[in-house]
Amino acid sequence: MKVVIDAELCQGQGRCFSIAPSIFDFDDLGSGFVIGDGTLSPETMDLARLAQANCPEHAIFIEESP
Amino acid sequence: MTDKPPVLDFATDFDHTDPEWVSDPYTIWEDLRQRCPVAHTDRYGGAWFPATHAGVSAIAKDTVNFTSRDVIVHEGRPTEEDLPSPIGVAPPITSDPPFHKVARRLILPAFSPAVVNALEPQIRALCATLLDDIIFEGVVNASMDYARLIPPSVIRQMLGFPEEDTEMFIKAVHLITENVDRPQEERIELFEPVEAYFTRQIEDHQENPRDDLTTFLLNAEIGGEKLALEHVFGTMILILVAGIDTTWSAIGAALWHLARNPEDLARLVNEPELMPVAVEEFLRYYAPVTMARLVNADMEYLGCPMKEYDWILLGFPAANRDPTVFKDADKFIIDRAENRHVAFGLGIHRCVGSNLARMELQVALEEFIKRYPRFELANEDNVTWAQGQIRGPRNLPLRILR
Ligand code: HEM
Numbered sequence: 083m084k085v086v087i088d089a090e091l092c093q094g095q096g097r098c099f100s101i102a103p104s105i106f107d108f109d110d111l112g113s114g115f116v117i118g119d120g121t122l123s124p125e126t127m128d129l130a131r132l133a134q135a136n137c138p139e140h141a142i143f144i145e146e147s148p
Numbered sequence: 149m150t151d152k153p154p155v156l157d158f159a160t161d162f163d164h165t166d167p168e169w170v171s172d173p174y175t176i177w178e179d180l181r182q183r184c185p186v187a188h189t190d191r192y193g194g195a196w197f198p199a200t201h202a203g204v205s206a207i208a209k210d211t212v213n214f215t216s217r218d219v220i221v222h223e224g225r226p227t228e229e230d231l232p233s234p235i236g237v238a239p240p241i242t243s244d245p246p247f248h249k250v251a252r253r254l255i256l257p258a259f260s261p262a263v264v265n266a267l268e269p270q271i272r273a274l275c276a277t278l279l280d281d282i283i284f285e286g287v288v289n290a291s292m293d294y295a296r297l298i299p300p301s302v303i304r305q306m307l308g309f310p311e312e313d314t315e316m317f318i319k320a321v322h323l324i325t326e327n328v329d330r331p332q333e334e335r336i337e338l339f340e341p342v343e344a345y346f347t348r349q350i351e352d353h354q355e356n357p358r359d360d361l362t363t364f365l366l367n368a369e370i371g372g373e374k375l376a377l378e379h380v381f382g383t384m385i386l387i388l389v390a391g392i393d394t395t396w397s398a399i400g401a402a403l404w405h406l407a408r409n410p411e412d413l414a415r416l417v418n419e420p421e422l423m424p425v426a427v428e429e430f431l432r433y434y435a436p437v438t439m440a441r442l443v444n445a446d447m448e449y450l451g452c453p454m455k456e457y458d459w460i461l462l463g464f465p466a467a468n469r470d471p472t473v474f475k476d477a478d479k480f481i482i483d484r485a486e487n488r489h490v491a492f493g494l495g496i497h498r499c500v501g502s503n504l505a506r507m508e509l510q511v512a513l514e515e516f517i518k519r520y521p522r523f524e525l526a527n528e529d530n531v532t533w534a535q536g537q538i539r540g541p542r543n544l545p546l547r548i549l550r
Contacts, residue, residue: 093498096261096506100424111256112503135486138494
């Protein structure tokens, strides 16, 4: 499974990188981005889901890896 | 307020300055959600108020049908002449696309998490000093003597204005923030001394550039050109108007809550790691900021016959209490893990200062409860709340317990 941020939807609310700094980081404008390729392990899955559940813009998606 | 007739039905004649709304808007909003859910009023020349998360979200994200050219509801229908161009008086909050993005990108880097995180030690020291300065006589006015003084001092520091001007700066700022809903002519007059002070500061920064927000704005460029001085000035005023009463209200409301809920206060004292989660719940439950939009053209929207330049009162605080989005929406749950609150707005106008505001709120609470781990309201009847689009306690006497 992979986590991605839809850059069109992200408005820089800042919730993901506060909740899960090991998975998300922020750029100079304060927008969130996924660190690395976003592949989730069983250990990081719950944290990614928690960040997703706190994004007011619904900009975080968890997808099947290809 | 006395000159206004009382509201009999908030569904058809709402007024956000009515004493009932000011003292407890939450009951009104829940009632509206159940039977409207978009309220209307002929007051202010005509306005709509969506009480649901879905309604607020749709309008906040729809910059085609709604404009931000005026974001504070005031008397009278605006006409084309009253409304500044799509750039607006205070970019980016009063700007629409496409200019909005340009004005916003300009200031985002100055409020990025990296910049804000670096301010933490200064903000903590400021809070400690303010607490030292309170002459302790058993009761502390936590709003006037603490919460109120934090945001302007932080902004003064960021703008790089002299420390000895702090008191004067705070007075000037409140002159602006308390009169945003006055007619334009009155505001211009009231702002004259502020304008003179800002102009002096801008000149000083032009002569002696340094590492601060004023110099940053003076050096900023759009399309290879420096900003017009009015743009620099407008952005400074916006930062004052947007960043001060709002954060003051958030800090005050959180302290009010803790004074009335000793079990939540004890949890924060005993489990400091809970603070970031608690801060989000304070922001959801006591969201201080309601914005406005204007309808761009006659249309049917959310089932309502909207007319060009009708006001929309955009209640982010009401959206935060919608039970279809938040479980037990009317309960304050200090460790609420899933919290998609919209206290900082939704869509392209998301609060530029949200990282800073969160930091101020968190640090202000941490320092206060470190100094005073037990307190209660000294007199419930003496607590007063701000009226208008920013909601928070203005008078907040707390009795410190040993
Ligand atoms: C708890 C404190 C605060 C709350 C609840 C809050 C809330 C909001 C909200 C709801 C908006 C959206 C406006 C809209 O949709 O029309 C907004 C915009 C804005 N806020 Fe804040 N704010 C706070 C503190 C601050 C601070 C500290 C600053 C800066 C120093 C700031 C600067 C701004 C700016 C510049 C905008 C305009 C953004 C744009 O239009 O793109 N705010 N704020």
